[in-house]
Structure formats: structure tokens, C-alpha cells
Amino acid sequence: MNKKVLILFLAIASLGLVSCNSNDDETGIVIDGIDLTSDVDCCSAEEALQVYRFIQTVHIIPELRTEVDGKYDVWAYSKTGTLHRGYNDLYFVVTKKKTSNYVKNFDIKNFTPLMHMVKTDMWHSTPVGGSFEVFDTTRPAVKRGWVSLLMNTSDAGNWQFSYDIEVLGSKGGVTSKTINVEALPEGQDWLKNFKVGDDTYFLSLVNPSDWKTGTNTIQAYISKKSTPATTPYALATETFTIEIDPRMPDMGNHTSPDNVALTKQQDGSYTGTINLTMTGLWRIHLTVKDSKGNVVAGGDKLKDGFSSLYWDITL
Amino acid sequence: MIILALSILLSTDTLATSSHTIDEVVVVSMAGEGRKRSAKGQVASIDEHLAELNHVNLVRRGSYAWEPVVNNMATERVSTTIDGMKIFYACTDKMDPVTSYVESSNLQSILLNSGLNGNPQSTGNIGGSLDLKLRRIGFNQPTRWANVDVGYETNGHLQVYGADVAVSSQRFYTNGGFFFRHADNYKEGGGREVQFSQFQKVNAFVNAGVKLAERDVLEGTFIFDRATDVGYPALNMDVAKAEAFITSLSYKHQWTEGFLNSWETKAYYNHITHIMDDTKRPDVEIHMDMPGKSWTSGLYSLISASNARHEAQMNYDLYYNRLFADMTMYPGGAAPMYMVTWPDVGTLNTGLALTDLVSLPHQQTVRVSAKIAQQWQKLNNQEGYHALRVFFPGMKDSYMQTTGRIAANYTWQPSHWQLSFGMGWGSRAPTVTEAYGYYLNNTFDQYDYIGNPRLKNESAVEVNGATKWLPSPRLTLSVEGNAFFFSNYIIGQFETRLSAMTVDAEGVKVYGNLNHATIVNTSLTAHWQPLPWLTWNNRLNYAVGHDDEGDPLPLISPFTYTSSLTFAYKRLQGKVELRGNSKQVDYGKKYGETATPAWAIGNISAQYTLSIHEHDLTLRAGVENLFDKRYTTYSDWCDIPQKGRNIYVNISVQL
Numbered sequence A: 001m002n003k004k005v006l007i008l009f010l011a012i013a014s015l016g017l018v019s020c021n022s023n024d025d026e027t028g029i030v031i032d033g034i035d036l037t038s039d040v041d042c043c044s045a046e047e048a049l050q051v052y053r054f055i056q057t058v059h060i061i062p063e064l065r066t067e068v069d070g071k072y073d074v075w076a077y078s079k080t081g082t083l084h085r086g087y088n089d090l091y092f093v094v095t096k097k098k099t100s101n102y103v104k105n106f107d108i109k110n111f112t113p114l115m116h117m118v119k120t121d122m123w124h125s126t127p128v129g130g131s132f133e134v135f136d137t138t139r140p141a142v143k144r145g146w147v148s149l150l151m152n153t154s155d156a157g158n159w160q161f162s163y164d165i166e167v168l169g170s171k172g173g174v175t176s177k178t179i180n181v182e183a184l185p186e187g188q189d190w191l192k193n194f195k196v197g198d199d200t201y202f203l204s205l206v207n208p209s210d211w212k213t214g215t216n217t218i219q220a221y222i223s224k225k226s227t228p229a230t231t232p233y234a235l236a237t238e239t240f241t242i243e244i245d246p247r248m249p250d251m252g253n254h255t256s257p258d259n260v261a262l263t264k265q266q267d268g269s270y271t272g273t274i275n276l277t278m279t280g281l282w283r284i285h286l287t288v289k290d291s292k293g294n295v296v297a298g299g300d301k302l303k304d305g306f307s308s309l310y311w312d313i314t315l
Numbered sequence B: 001m002i003i004l005a006l007s008i009l010l011s012t013d014t015l016a017t018s019s020h021t022i023d024e025v026v027v028v029s030m031a032g033e034g035r036k037r038s039a040k041g042q043v044a045s046i047d048e049h050l051a052e053l054n055h056v057n058l059v060r061r062g063s064y065a066w067e068p069v070v071n072n073m074a075t076e077r078v079s080t081t082i083d084g085m086k087i088f089y090a091c092t093d094k095m096d097p098v099t100s101y102v103e104s105s106n107l108q109s110i111l112l113n114s115g116l117n118g119n120p121q122s123t124g125n126i127g128g129s130l131d132l133k134l135r136r137i138g139f140n141q142p143t144r145w146a147n148v149d150v151g152y153e154t155n156g157h158l159q160v161y162g163a164d165v166a167v168s169s170q171r172f173y174t175n176g177g178f179f180f181r182h183a184d185n186y187k188e189g190g191g192r193e194v195q196f197s198q199f200q201k202v203n204a205f206v207n208a209g210v211k212l213a214e215r216d217v218l219e220g221t222f223i224f225d226r227a228t229d230v231g232y233p234a235l236n237m238d239v240a241k242a243e244a245f246i247t248s249l250s251y252k253h254q255w256t257e258g259f260l261n262s263w264e265t266k267a268y269y270n271h272i273t274h275i276m277d278d279t280k281r282p283d284v285e286i287h288m289d290m291p292g293k294s295w296t297s298g299l300y301s302l303i304s305a306s307n308a309r310h311e312a313q314m315n316y317d318l319y320y321n322r323l324f325a326d327m328t329m330y331p332g333g334a335a336p337m338y339m340v341t342w343p344d345v346g347t348l349n350t351g352l353a354l355t356d357l358v359s360l361p362h363q364q365t366v367r368v369s370a371k372i373a374q375q376w377q378k379l380n381n382q383e384g385y386h387a388l389r390v391f392f393p394g395m396k397d398s399y400m401q402t403t404g405r406i407a408a409n410y411t412w413q414p415s416h417w418q419l420s421f422g423m424g425w426g427s428r429a430p431t432v433t434e435a436y437g438y439y440l441n442n443t444f445d446q447y448d449y450i451g452n453p454r455l456k457n458e459s460a461v462e463v464n465g466a467t468k469w470l471p472s473p474r475l476t477l478s479v480e481g482n483a484f485f486f487s488n489y490i491i492g493q494f495e496t497r498l499s500a501m502t503v504d505a506e507g508v509k510v511y512g513n514l515n516h517a518t519i520v521n522t523s524l525t526a527h528w529q530p531l532p533w534l535t536w537n538n539r540l541n542y543a544v545g546h547d548d549e550g551d552p553l554p555l556i557s558p559f560t561y562t563s564s565l566t567f568a569y570k571r572l573q574g575k576v577e578l579r580g581n582s583k584q585v586d587y588g589k590k591y592g593e594t595a596t597p598a599w600a601i602g603n604i605s606a607q608y609t610l611s612i613h614e615h616d617l618t619l620r621a622g623v624e625n626l627f628d629k630r631y632t633t634y635s636d637w638c639d640i641p642q643k644g645r646n647i648y649v650n651i652s653v654q655l
Helices: A002-019 A044-053 B007-018 B048-051 B382-389 B432-436
Strands: A067-070 A072-078 A086-096 A106-117 A122-124 A141-147 A157-167 A170-179 A191-196 A198-206 A212-225 A241-246 A261-262 A268-275 A283-289 A295-298 A310-313 B023-024 B056-059 B067-070 B078-082 B108-114 B128-134 B142-153 B158-168 B172-183 B197-211 B216-230 B240-255 B260-277 B287-289 B289-308 B308-331 B337-360 B363-380 B398-412 B419-428 B440-442 B447-450 B458-472 B477-492 B505-533 B534-546 B560-569 B572-580 B599-612 B615-624 B648-652
Touching: A044 A086, A067 A157, A067 A170, A072 A157, A072 A170, A086 A106, A086 A157, A106 A141, A141 A212, A141 B067, A141 B289, A157 B648, A170 B056, A191 A283, A191 A295, A212 A241, A212 B382, B048 B056, B048 B108, B056 B308, B067 B078, B067 B128, B142 B172, B289 B432, B337 B432, B363 B382, B382 B432, B432 B505, B458 B599, B458 B648
Parallel strands: B078 B128, B447 B505
Antiparallel strands: A067 A072, A072 A086, A086 A141, A106 A122, A106 A157, A157 A170, A191 A198, A198 A212, A212 A268, A241 A261, A241 A283, A261 A268, A283 A295, A283 A310, B023 B108, B056 B067, B108 B128, B142 B158, B142 B648, B158 B172, B172 B197, B197 B216, B216 B240, B240 B260, B260 B289, B287 B308, B289 B308, B308 B337, B337 B363, B363 B398, B398 B419, B419 B458, B440 B447, B458 B477, B477 B505, B505 B534, B534 B560, B560 B572, B572 B599, B599 B615, B615 B648
């Protein structure tokens, strides 16, 4: 299937090239990044096609768009084109203004979301993923990172985003762009925090909206609050274990069997397995243990017998 | 008379009188004497007709749609066919045994084959097979014919109206009818009303037959049946609608000479829609929608042959059934919760069956039957499949099973005696509920049940025997018994590691195979006619059922007895009956069953037939539970009480 589509594209592209020989400025084919000759700054035609396909599945965040040196366009994407409280995947793509071809080599640095607290006139940041990296080698021109936003925009405060970018030696960026951060609907609560001594840690649950009834991989990040708080919160260096106890509060705290605790992976994330027996509201009660097995957060038994530390997801 | 039109049935009908393993209750109002029928005649419900059969008990969840239990084995181990057609219920809570989708006016009779010696189309019939014989007027009958039934019962204000007409000629016949039942809540003994025990049902049917040639017949059937507003006092939910379409078309060729008698091929399709409803219940914690769907398409081809020694049948059958059920729960304000409870399971089953009735010298006969069947199942609903995989990570979405049965019965009838002995072996594949059911709440033991796709086929060895002593034409004494020795007996087993879904449920059970289990049924009957107008019938039944640890199985009948005196004077018949159960001693405590106390009730009934201008008019009246006793039987789901005193009267008129 992929091959067929590609051949079709190539056929159209070559026709376009032949017919538009007389005028180089006219592109004739308006499909971003498809180039027969392969751009040295990016990819093969197949890779470019994969990038193009991926972009069709996400939406542009207009506030984070920028231009570098008048030569490059920088595009930021999220699943919906908006941001919400809790974990958000972010994708960056850079295109050449002239050819619309993708650029492979660029770096996003100092990605900094800041919240301005209206009442106290104070600023703080939020957990972010370490750096923006290629996450799928079949589309080497897409870089992914993430941000987990502590609160949604409200009268209490609003968010401003900044980042620097370097594209093939040219520099640019975005400074203090206000972005509206939406609240999650009722029954969705993907970000929790806990304290160990004076340190505050944040538990960000990754994309539970992708889950389905049945067996799912559960992924999360544990970030540590920085000092000063305006520095984006990086992943905690300690190693924890997150035990999960998914329950359905509307179903007499029905649970599912064979759930596997989240353990730290090489990429710094925590993954485990969660089984969901039906759709509806699931409250995932958490017990966080340190590397020695001591409970550091959650695991307390409230009136109902469950941990007070939990994520809510609604399937 | 209708039996003429269904000559292929002749062999089994003959057997009905000669073997204890086969029993028949006649439904139609006009039929030969000396056969079993309900005291209420054709106005009786299918359930009441079924109750007349030996080996049969009925599980009641309300006053409608009782579940037949044969030899103390319920739906899973019993095959139910309608004129050989497969049909499968659509409710995950067994609210709609398939016998509930026909009406008395549709039927000629209900034939029961006890145990493994089943009718050719049956599969999985360890306990027995029921075949509901559809009523067909047939060719060459009185040209026009009509029948009207009207009935009323005081308890629950049950009203029954039925009418059917028939046209018959040498080359063509058709008959059709309409039936309506309506009942309000009934009152238990003592007069207290049993809430949510109402029901309403309409049924219409048409049959037609055409003789394409002298010995070639084309026949078609269409039945529409719809029950609405059916209360189930034993359950947490009622039924808004239970609807069935049943159709068939058959072609039959008959031979008048040679050893081949007939060859019938029938194609059929049936569709059931079942919608549960809890909107009328007070204090519903979480409102739920629980629809279920079942459709079956199939065919069978049956050749009958006979000579002086043999009456043989060979049957090939093939059917495809789809079962889907889901559940949506609406907690106040929060997101709805959804699950697939039957994951759209497609079952393709094909089988080949042989039966032969061999007549030997000196009044000896041997009946042999065998069947082999192959079955493929596919889970077509991905969501349901993935949900079940949580519990069975290694499961697949398709399965194949091979089942079979073989049974032989020997009968010897020296003068004044009838002795018979039989043996058989048979297996069955797990039902869709047992293999793939998902969190099906069982109000009987308050457990949620999860199916187990890794179940092995269940099998059983059956041994049966009977002795009948007929010292005079007026006295008959008989003792009979059968025993089933199961391997891999399928039953729900405690799974304490799992958490119940239903609020208030005790826990979760997952279906599993017990290494072995035993069910034994015995009965003693005595029939005495001291005077030409007086008959005294007595029947005692005793059964035991044990699992592999020797503990009693649930839903095994305690000691039961029936004694009745029948008077016949000219066209008047009267009957006084005493029925009862002993206290249930060996009840399935381990399986959540509670003991049922002893009970006894008295019934009286009378029937009078008169002819006015050659039209027969039959009047029936009676009182059930004469002394208005409050009682429940062991098979009353959640111990819901039986009807209190009930006076009924009905009229059948033949025009």
C-alpha cells in the first residue's frame, strides 16, 4: 500500500517537474517536502512522505509558530492544536521557506513554559521532557518533546511559552507567547504531586486517552520541582516504583486483575501494564516507593481503603 | 391427524409409547386419547405443557419464560429445537429460554428424548433434547377449520385469547393463527402481590404446504412472537421487549415402496432481539441498558428408511449462529460505562447423525443413535475480545471443537413386562456464556460470572434402565433410573483474586471444568384403574447430584411426589391432584444455593366437552393451589414464591 502511494506520488511529482521546467519558482506540486532529488538537509522521498503523513494526524499550535532568518518556518504541533492541563506531546517540524522541504537538523533549546500567578505576582514553570528528539527514525524531520502543565489557564493565572531554535546555523525562537491551557473534562486528572522532605515531585500520566478496554501499557514521568521554580522541572534522578490499583468508584470500586507496577525505563519514563475491564471512570490509586522499597507517597488507606494519591481517567 | 403430514415423525411417535426415554406432551386441542396434555388444554402456556413431561423441571424467574431442566440439567446440557431448527436465546441472564418464543397455538406437541439418545438435529444434549413440533394441518383434512380459545385466570388476571384457521385440500394447505396473553402481577399464597411478575405476549404464525407432485411437498413456516413488559421478580431487571422471527422452508420427497421412506431438507432462519429494562424498578443504583441479539441460519437434511427390521434415519445439519450482547451503565452524572458481555460470537456447527431402531425377535428392540459434530467459533467484536484477554492473555479469537455422542437402548417386552437398559457417551462444547461471557451477574448466588475460553469439552457416560410391570391392563408399576457420570463438568468456580463488577455482588466466578461429577435420577410410577371411571396415578422422583468433592451440585431436585385421581364420566373429566416436594436436604450450599422447605399443594380440574351442530366445545376449569399455600420450589430463582390460589376457566371451540 505504502509503495503504491509512493509510486503514485513520484509519478505526479515527475510530471510536475517536467511540466514546470521553464519556471523554477513555481512548485506545481503542492505537497510539502516531496522532492525527487532528495534534499541533503532532510530526507529521502519516502521519509519525507512519512513526515507529511504524520503531520496530517496532528494540529498546529499557532502561538508557537515562528520564522528563522526569513529562510525557515518552524511549526509546533500537538494532537489537537491546543494544550491542556497534564501531559501534552509536542512535535516540531522545520521547513524551508523556498521549497517547503523539511529540515532534519535543528535544535530546540530552553523550552520554558511559565505560569504567572495573578494573585501573588509570582512565576513558576512546570515539568517538561528533557529535549526534543527524533522519536521515529522513519520520519527523521519530526522532533518530539513533552510538557506537563500544572494548571489550566484561569483567573488565577496564565501561561507563557518561550524557546530558542537553531536551524542549520541560523538562530531564532519564541519569547513569552501566551497560550491558553485548557482544563481537562470531568473525570480526567492526569497530573499529581507528592513531597519527599522538602522536594516536590510530579507524576505525569502519558496519554491515557489512547487507552482501550483491555490490556494497555501505562506510561508516566516523575519530575522534580526546580529551584528556582522558574526553571523547567526536569525528570527526577532518583528511581521509584509506582504501584497501581485501578478502581471504578461508580462500580463499587470494582478493579481489574494482573496490573503491573510502573518501573523506570532507560529513557527515564516509567512503564507498567494496566488492565481495564470496561469503559467509564477509572481511578488509578498510586503507591510510590523508592529504590529501597519504602513507601514515599500514596499507599495510605483512606476511609474507602484506597490511596489518596490517584490519577483519574475516563475511557 | 397432523402426524400423517409429518410421516417422518412416525418412528419417534411410535417410540413414544414404547420407551421410557421418550416422552411427549400434546399441545393441540384435538388429538388422540391416552396422551399427555395439560389440564388447561391448549390455553396452557408452553411452560405448563413442559411441566407435564417426565424428567422435566422448570426454573422460574417470574411468571413467564421458564427454563426447562431435563434430568436436572438446564439449558447448557439440553438441546432445544423447533421442528429440528436450532435457535439460541439472546439474553445473557437466561430470561428467554427459546421455548418462550413459541406459543401453544404454534405447536402440535413437545417431544422429549431423555439423555444422550437425542433427536437427530440435537447437539450437546447430555441431559436430553426437546423438540417442539410445529402444528401443521396437513393435506386432505376437513377443508376449512377454525379454532378459538379464550381463557381467564383469577390470580394475576391472566387473559388468553387465541384463534386459528386452517384450509386444507389435496394439494395445498395453510394454517395460521394469533395468540395473545396478558397478565398482571400475581399473588403468592396468602394474598401478597408479587411485584414485577406481569407480562404480555403476542404471537402470530402461518404455515403452508404445497404438493409439487404426488410425493413431493414444499412447506414453509413463519412465526412472529413478541413479549413486552415482562417482569422478573427474581432478577434486578425486567424485559421491555423479547422478539423472535422464526422462518423455515422445507422440501420433502416421499417414497411409497423400497426401503427409503422420505427425504426432507429444511433451510431456516431465526432472529431474536432481547431488550432488558430496569427503568420501572425503584431504587436502581445504576441504570443499565442490556440488549442482546441472536440469529441463526441453518439447514438439515434427513433421510428416513425402513424395512421389516430397521427404522433408520440419517441427518446432516449445518448452522451458523451469532450472539452479541452488551451493557451500558449510567452512573448519575458520571461517564457511562460500557462493556461487551457476549463478544459477537459466530458459531458454525455441522454434524452428521444416524439413528436406527432395530426390531429383534421375541419383542426385543434396540435403538441406536450417534452423532458427530464439528464447531468453529470466532469472536467478532474486538472490544469484547480484548476485554476477555485481560483475564486470559493467551486466548485466541477463534476456536474449534469436535463433539459427539453415541447411545444404545435395548428393550424387551415379554408378557406383562417391559424391561429396558441403555448406555451412552456424549460430549458438548462450552456454551458462549461459559466460554466467553463477561461479568454476567447471576442473582441466584450473587456472583459475577466470567467465561473461560480455555474450557475443555464436557462429556458424560449415561447408564439408564427401566422396569415396567403390567400385571393387568388396569395396573402398571414402573421403576426407572438414569445416571450421568461426567468428565470435565462445567460449572462456575470461585475466583477470589477477581473483583466483582456488579454492586452488591459477592464476588466473581469463572467457569471451569470439574474432573468429574455425577447426576442420578430415579422415579417410581404407579398407575391403577380400580374402576372403569377412576384412575389413580402416582409418581415419585428422587435425584442426587455430586461434584468431584462429593458435595451436592446446585439446582438438583429434592424428593418430589405427585398423586392424582382422575374421574371420567361420559364427556366430563375431573381430576384431583396432590403435588409436593420434601425438604431440600442435599442442596448446593457450596455453590450459593439455599435449602428450600418442603411443600405440598392440591389442585383440582375438570373438563367437559359438548358438541353443538358438529362443533366441539371444550370447557375447562380448575383451581390450582387450592389451599392458597405460600410456597417456593427448589427451582424458583431466588426463592420467589409460587402462585397462590388460582381459579381458571377456559373454552376451546372448534368451528
